[in-house]
Amino acid sequence: MANSILEKSEEFIRGVEERFRELNRALTEQGLGTLIERNGRPITSLRPSELLAFHTLTAQMAQQKDKPTYDIAIELEEDARKSVFIFFVLLPIFRAITSGSMIYVAVDDMHGPKLECMNYFIRDQVEFVELLTLTRAVDLARVQAMFKGHVLLVDTQTDFAIPKPGDPNIDYSYFEDKRSKLMWTFNGILGRSGYHKIVIFQKGTKSLVPYPMQFPKPSNCFIATAACATPDAWEVGALRAFRDETLLRSLWGRLFNRCYCHLSPPLARWIENSRSRQQLVRRCFVTPLARAIARLRR
Numbered sequence: 001m002a003n004s005i006l007e008k009s010e011e012f013i014r015g016v017e018e019r020f021r022e023l024n025r026a027l028t029e030q031g032l033g034t035l036i037e038r039n040g041r042p043i044t045s046l047r048p049s050e051l052l053a054f055h056t057l058t059a060q061m062a063q064q065k066d067k068p069t070y071d072i073a074i075e076l077e078e079d080a081r082k083s084v085f086i087f088f089v090l091l092p093i094f095r096a097i098t099s100g101s102m103i104y105v106a107v108d109d110m111h112g113p114k115l116e117c118m119n120y121f122i123r124d125q126v127e128f129v130e131l132l133t134l135t136r137a138v139d140l141a142r143v144q145a146m147f148k149g150h151v152l153l154v155d156t157q158t159d160f161a162i163p164k165p166g167d168p169n170i171d172y173s174y175f176e177d178k179r180s181k182l183m184w185t186f187n188g189i190l191g192r193s194g195y196h197k198i199v200i201f202q203k204g205t206k207s208l209v210p211y212p213m214q215f216p217k218p219s220n221c222f223i224a225t226a227a228c229a230t231p232d233a234w235e236v237g238a239l240r241a242f243r244d245e246t247l248l249r250s251l252w253g254r255l256f257n258r259c260y261c262h263l264s265p266p267l268a269r270w271i272e273n274s275r276s277r278q279q280l281v282r283r284c285f286v287t288p289l290a291r292a293i294a295r296l297r298r
Contacts, residue, residue: 009058016088017045043084049077050085057093070196075211078204086153090198091126098196100150103127105134105189107158107182107208131208134189135181143185144192151196154189156207182208184229188272222261222268224290227282229272235282235290242293 020043024034035043046054053076060072076082091102104126127150134143160182162175186208190197201211221243224236247253271277 009055012093013046013051013054015092019088019092020044037081043081046084046089047080049080050089052077053080053085054089057089061093069193070198071193072197073199073201073211073213075201075203078202080202082155082157082200082202086200087126090151090153094151094196094198098149098151100196101127102151102153103129103147105129105131105152105154107131107156107160131182131185132178135185143189144194147189147192147195149195151198152189154186154197154199156199156201156209156211157205158208159206160208161206184275187229222264223271223281224286226268226272227278227286229278235286238290238294239286 020035024042024044027034037043053074056074057072060074061070064070064072076085086104094102106128107130131154160179162172162179163170165172190199190213199213201207221231221236221239224233224239225231228236230236243257247257271281
């Protein structure tokens with residue numbers, strides 16, 4: 001079995017190098033030169049760092065072979081050519097296992113990857129979406145439906161950063177609001193199931209989130225967590241403490257908690273699918289309840 005996997009891997013790598021040769025021949029015949037890197041060197045094969053990423057990818061896929069969808073995170077080395085890895089390794093693999101196209105989600109700049117994709121003559125295989133535009137969709141259920149049946153590639157590389165404080169000419173609230181929207185959408189997309197997800201990190205570059213992915217810890221305070229968009233909010237902590245220190249110490253409290261855990265997840269999903277619902281439930285219900293409980297526990 002191991003030999004079979006190794007043989008398939010070697011066959012795939014030979015196929016990648018053959019695609020490089022075919023494209024170089026086609027470009028030369030059309031008088032367009034050859035595939036080159038930004039420094040002018042010709043592209044004829046995968047680098048060792050790209051081969052390492054390929055084997056990391058196949059290992060993760062092998063671990064998830066019985067699951068209906070893949071959920072993969074890969075960190076590329078600094079010298080790996082991200083566009084080469086995506087367009088000559090990722091695309092062929094996932095085109096072979098799913099009929100859906102690949103959706104490339106860029107954090108805040110689509111200009112670079114679009115040009116790279118056009119250079120490799122495969123723009124018809126990839127749809128580009130800017131993460132910030134998804135924050136305006138608000139309804140994550142609608143976004144999830146859009147991604148279903150596709151391979152979702154999320155590129156964490158970003159030039160976005162909040163400037164250092166102290167400059168009176170800068171509107172810091174704008175940057176903080178933009179970052180919070182990006183993170184809310186990012187976690188909302190990656191926390192969902194029902195489609196293939198690949199998250200690409202690269203050493204030596206700024207990423208929206210660190211590698212490996214740090215997803216929010218699960219919490220049984222379903223509605224509060226959904227409304228606050230994080231299990232680390234003070235309201236969630238106050239309600240969790242009340243549950244652990246008061247409710248679970250009595251029979252009626254335990255029965256109430258069991259019913260709540262059974263009934264609340266659908267309502268929590270409905271709340272987290274809309275930013276406006278999250279804000280309304282947090283402002284009108286979760287925060288006042290947490291404050292009242294905090295006063296009672298003093």
